[in-house]
Amino acid sequence: MNRIVEVNRLTKEYGRDAVVKDVTFAVEEGKIYGLLGRNGAGKTTIMHMLTAQLFPSSGELKVFGENPYENNRVLSQLCFIKESQRYPDSYRVIDVLKVAASIYPYWDRNFAAQLLEDFRLPLKRRMKKLSRGMLSSVGIIIGLASRAPLTIFDEPYLGLDAVARSLFYERLMQDYAENPRTIMLSTHLIDEVSNMLEHVLVIDQGRLLIDEEADDLRGKAYTVLGPKAAVESFASGKNTIHQESIGGMMSVTLFERQDPTEKRRAEAQGLELIPISMQQLIVHLTQSKTSGKVAGFQ
Amino acid sequence: MNRTVSVMKIHWRDKWFWMYVPWVVTLFSFAVNLAIGILTGGEEQINSGGLITIYVYMFIAILMIQAQTFPFMLGLNIRRTDYFVGTSAMALLVSAVSSVLLFAMGMIEQLTNAWGVQLHYFHLPFLKEVSPLGRLGIYFIVMIHMFFMGFVISSIHRRFGRHGMFIFFIALILVSSIGSFAMTYYGLWLDSFRWIGVHYIDLFLWTIPLTLIYALLSYVLLRRATVS
Secondary structure (H helix, E strand, C coil), X not given: CCEEEEEEEEEEEECCEEEEEEEEEXXXXXXXXXXXXXXXXXHHHHHHHHCCCCCCXXXXXXXXXXXXXXXXXXXXXXXXXXXXXXXXXXXXXXXXXXXXXXXXXXXXXXXXXXXXXXXXXXXXXXXXXXXXXXXXXXXXHHHHHCCCCEEEEECCCXXXXXXXXXXXXXXXXXXXXXXXXXXXXEECCHHHHCCCCCEEEEEECCEEEEEEEHHHXXXXXXXXXXXXXXXXXXXXXXCEEEEEEECCEEEEEECCCCCHHHHHHHHHCXXXXXXCCHHHHHHHHHCHHHHHXXXXXX | CHHHHHHHHHHHCCHHHHXXXXXXXXHHHHHHHHHXXXXXXXXXXXXXXXXXXXXXXXXXXXXXXXXXXXXXXXXXXXXXXXXXXXXXXXXXXXXXXXXXXXXXXXXXXXXXXXXXXXXXXXXXXXXXXXXXXXXXXXXXXXXHHHHHHHHHHHXXXXXXXXXXXXXXXXXXXXXXXXXXXXHHHCCXXXXXXXXHHHHHHHHHHHHXXXXXXXXXXXXXXXXXXXXX
């Protein structure tokens, strides 16, 4: 597989505060990546650095094999849709789309027109007067119609309703199947996107916590439910990321691959083994009390 | 090169802001002056000075243009260099067009004998001795000087933020106070005014190196500027 992004010990500091610490990962061509983590984890900062809008404090960064800074060979292959994108005051929706059409080399006019209809955007309205959801729709249309070999969406659907969000997923998957490219998606709505993601990067407090294929990650954690004593003995020596008990019952979430023989043994003891969703897994991993412990994992 | 042209095209979407508004304002101010000239029956000589409007406008316009278009264009993955070159080229073009228009209006003013009402608006009396081509040149170099002065200030803001502006203006005030104190101390004020009275054309020429320095500084600052 062709690596189109290579990040090596990337660090971004503001004064003494490190927002991104020692992050190393690679992105392979033709996959959908999820960049997940809590607010302020450093996701947006990483994406800004990938697109040379911010400068790293230290570490290496290569996009399409080159440094992206002031490099049109790299920058013309990118499309970065961010929640904080600003537009000139005088711009209407149509102005933004015309500019995008002239800037992005792989722009598909027909696709953009179709998306415009799908999202019901008022073409002549000023960007300043758009609602938060409409503003997000403009970003989504640009991100999809640009067909950039590396498209990065940072929280692309702030303020969008569920209908528009599912429309986005649908169009994204459709177009991705017809025009393969690499997509990086950062979001809080993990449950909604977890089925689309092929690879997951989880960032917590500036550090890379997880860098795994989504399928591997799904089988990697499960919850054990049953009488307290039995659960405790089952979980001992295993990597516990979350536990709860009510009365005599206990549930423990383990960050380990399930072993079939153990599973049978557990079930014989009356324990219940439940798979957990990616969202639950990430919530457990990034809750501050456990995050330090799991960071050693990888 | 391609992307530089794209930057210029993006700027030209705001042709109102770049070109039309300053001219609407200037022509309106001219019309008011002309009305006064007609009402006074052309008995009084009017040296308006209203021409300064368009120059001040250029200075302020670029502050606003950069604040709005730099984050927008960087967000579209346009290089900082392309932004700088495209924006500068746009300013040169707009200044050139405006200078030619100012010059043409100045010619009409001369031909109509100051609009028939002794109104000196576009053709400045103190430039009487300068050749027509020289006058056109002065309109132009002063305008791009105003533009790049605004450009360098907005670039300082872009690069160093509000604190940077604060330090810059404190330094500027300090330097000018010390300078003016020194001028008083060494009794240079009168001499320098006398010098300006004779050599004011040279002052116009001195804007050229200043403009180049502003442009270079703007470029260096923008190369390290970020958006979030």
